[in-house]
Amino acid sequence: MQSSAQQPSLFTPEDLPEVSTPWEIVDSEDQLYAEVVFNLPMLKSYHYLVPSGLRDNIRPGSRVRVPFGTGQKLTQGYCVSLTRTRPAHRNFKSIESLLDVAPLVDAAMLRLTRWISEEYLCSWGQVLDSVIPAGVKSKAGTRELLHFELAEGYETRLTTLKLSATQQRIVDVLRSTTEPMAGDELTSLAECGLSPLQTLRNKGIVVSTKIRTWSKSVSSAGENDTSAILLNRNQHSAVTRVIESLASGKSETFLLYGVTGSGKTEVYIRVIEEVVRYGRQAIVLVPEISLTPQTIRRFRKRFASVAVLHSHLSDAERHSYWQQIARGQVQVIVGARSAIFAPAPNLGLVVIDEEHETSFKQDSTPRYHAREVARQRVRDAGIPLILGSATPTLETWLRGIRKEEIVLSLPYRVAQRPLPPVMIVDTRNDQSLQKGASLGRAMLVAMRESLAKKGQIILFLNVRGYSPALFCRACGQSVRCPDCDVTLTYHKQRQIALCHSCEYSIDPPTSCPNCGKPGLLFLGQGTERLEHEVKARFPGVSVLRMDSDTMQQKGSHDRALESFRQGEVRILLGTQMIAKGLDFPNVTLVGVIDADTSLHQPDFRASERTFQLIAQVAGRTGRGELGGKVLVQTACPDQPAILYAARHDYAAFARQELEHRHTLGYPPFVRILRIILRGEIEADVEKAAERIRLGMESKGLERGGMLAKILGPAPCPVARLKKYFRYQLQISHPSGEVLGQLWRDVEPVAPELVPVEISVDLDPISFR
Known part of the structure; x- marks a missing residue:
């Protein structure tokens, strides 16, 4: 006798083929x-x-x-x-x-x-x-198997047929259930193989149906820790106000503006607990989900079922979570940008933590911003939206100023701990930094003091690799990617010069590819070079680097941060993945190695991003009894973004920056439509861009009583990318509807511009 375990593939649809016929269309007035x-x-x-x-x-x-x-x-x-x-x-x-x-x-x-x-x-x-x-x-994680049930009218057929004992057992098993039964389960209970089942189907006693079955299940169970955390007055006020909105059934948006360490996550959790008591679900969006294990851990401790959606999930895991969410079996969905589309049938709240993060904007079609999609989803559902940040985007802050959204303030850290003092270090006055070192005198002194007091250190540098440029002294040219308008970055550990745009790589050149002369200079510093310098300066001290080069394996982020939490690592250094969401009470020093990295980008948001990065990374220290401080190395110590960040004064920075944006006609006072054209022949791309501009002008730029402004066409800041030449147009107007209509007016000419490719981006975040 064969058991079902010995023949797991017997019950796939291919084993028992069924005849199918094409659908027929009946000529009738009653058509669908x-x-x-x-x-x-x-x-x-x-x-x-x-x-x-x-x-x-x-x-x-x-x-x-x-x-x-x-x-x-x-x-x-x-x-x-x-x-x-x-x-x-x-x-x-x-x-x-x-x-x-x-x-x-x-x-x-x-x-x-x-x-x-x-x-x-x-x-x-x-x-x-x-x-x-x-x-x-693709229905990943499932397989299509045959399920069996008794055929309609089988009793009549049984009166004329004689069944074997095995066949009778199959009929008796099916009589005991009202649902179709999987073939493996049926043959196991009837203690038989496939042959008698096929015979019964041929005789019309049983019928088969194709049903998809899960290969394995994915659990989303949490730990459900109900231990209470005492809220301070501001937290309690914020929770109460959002719960009032929940009870009223209004769709209101709240900006939870709280300094780093003010307890925003606990506010989210308390409101979500109320949502769950209503029998509803909550979506919580966080930036770069794999980098926020602490937040996930807190949610899993407080709720019975939590689905975590992130890029490291397999297709089968993602499909399983999707089905559980759609069935209402998940209370809290935590995920990155795309989690806003989770199929929650009983949605009661959406939260976007660190709403200022650029990762909430998708950089490929459809180029949506998850924050704006969330606003639309909650409006349609009649539920609240919470946007949390210590450094909100100026778009969101202006909405609060205009009373379009409700600002809930958390001005103090929990337990009344002070914000850390920030010292600005002018790199122009430090000879070691002028000679190419990453750590100046003041930074080295502060690191020694922190280590002597048994504290931990975070060093932030938002450039990966060893050196971001290879420069020839003879001809003054840098080593560039042949397919992109960018310099190659030297990665010492991998011994390659790499393009960070297209992944083109070569062995590190010993002579200049342009003039052939030897003696290339390795200019600038990245996280890999910083790691080498820190280890040389502090031998015997455990150091960990976190960037996209070192954190590629599944679970690597969580393991790295847990080793830092446990004190196994004394110095943590890395890119912006260490600048947010981390709460380690023993961190007594944060060092910003080069605050100017994002300041000189060709982007009107450069000052805003510089302020946000410094403020966010500064917030990683001073959260414990040991206190902490921040050192910011910069060659631009008088820049307003750096000065305001050093003072922890977001409101003053926002006021000054909004005045500047208003004067120049930049967002959030207008919206921008960026049209990017690319092709293999530069002249064709430029000609196509000019045709679009002329097309818009011919349709009329005055819309809604205001004139739409067009900049360009001009080459993109990265003029060549992956062998394609790139041009852009930027059209600005206070109304997004006007910008959309301008594009639709000229969109019909797009097919005529082939092979030039066109993409449109409303409210762009990146201008590279």
Whole structure:
């Protein structure tokens, strides 16, 4: 006798084939038409006839396979609406098949994705295909198996058939259940193999159905620690105000503006506890999810079921979480940008922690900002949104000033601990720094003092690699990527010169590729060079580097930070991944190695980002009984962003920067549409950009009583990227609708500009 364990693959659909026939379209006035959109850069939708065999199962949000294009190739699309009214077409193609038993998105998500397509100027199909994870579309982690049940009218057939003892056991097992039974389970309970089951199906006693079954489950259970933390007066006031909004059913947005270490996460948790008591779910967005294990740990301790969505999940894990969330089995969804699309049927609250982070903006189509998508989702659902930050974006801060959103302030750290003193170190007055060292005299003294007091140190440098430039003394040229308009970065450990834009790499050159002369200089410092210097200066002291070169393995972030938490590492250094979300009471010194890295970028937000980085990394110290301090090395000590950050004075910085932006006509007082064109022939790209500009001007730039301003066309700051020449246009106007209409007016010429590729970005974050 064969057991089911010995033959796990016996019950796949291929083993017991079923005959299928094409759907027939009956010529009738009672037809059903499906509106279908595709993952293609076109705004148009298409209508298809729904075959009679699919009418009971197709729903808006379902994926379908349909003939598309002149070659009638079967293509996947998304059904977005159904109608019995005949659309204004002559001929209709028929839907070939339905790809999902149940729709992958509900009506609310269809509304949200349509808004995204209109707001961010891309097709509805592109948005739908982007928001549904690949693992969900491929049904990862499941396999299609045959399930069996007794056929209708089987009793009548039994009166004329004689069953063997084994066949009778199968019938008795199926009589004991009302649901179809998996083949492996059925043969195990009936103590038989596949043959008698096939015989019963041939005789019409049993029928089979294809059902997808999970290969394994993914648990989202938390620890459910109910121990209470005492709130201070400001925290209690913030919690009370948001809960009032929850109870009223209003869609209100709150800016939780709190200095670093003021207890914003505890406010989130208390409000979410109330949401869960209502039987509803919460979405919490955090930047770079793999870098915030402390936050995740706190949520898992306080809630019974937490789903954590991040880039290191396998497709099967992501699919499992998606299904659990959709069934309402998850109380809290914690994730990065795309978690805003989690299919929570009972959504009661959305939280965006560190709302100022640029990672909330997607840099590929659809180029949405998760913060703005969240605002739209909560408006549609009638629920609150909390935006938390110690350094809010000026866009959000201005909304608070204008009373468009409610500002809840946490001006003090928990336990009344003071913010750390910040000392600005002028690198122009330090000879060792002038000679190429990373650590100045003041920094070395402060590090020795911190280590002597058994404290820990965080050093921040937002440049990875050993040296960001290889420079020739003879001809004055740097070693550049042949495919991109950027310099190669020297990585000493890997012994390569690497392009950080396209991953092109070569062995470190011994002579200049331009003039052939030897003696290249390695200019500047990155985290790898800083690590070498720290280890040389402090032999025997444990040092850990965190950047994208060292944190590539699954779980590496959590392991690294846990070793720092346990005191196994005394000095932690790295890029911006160590500048946020970390709470280590024993950190007594934070050193900003080069505060000017982001200050001189060709971007009107350069000052804002510099302030945010310094303020955020400074907030990593002074959280324990030992206190702490911050040293900021800079060649621009008089820059307002650096001075205000040293004073922990966000309000003064925001006031000064907003005045500057208003004078120059920059966001948040206007919105910007950036149009990027790229192609292999520079003249073609420039010509295409000029044609778009002329097209917009011919349509009229005065809209809504104000003139839209066009800058360009001009080469992008990175004029060549991955072998493509790049040009840009920047159009500004107070209204995003006006910018969208300007683009739609000229979009019809885009196909004529092939092979030049065009992308549009509303409210761009990056201008490279």
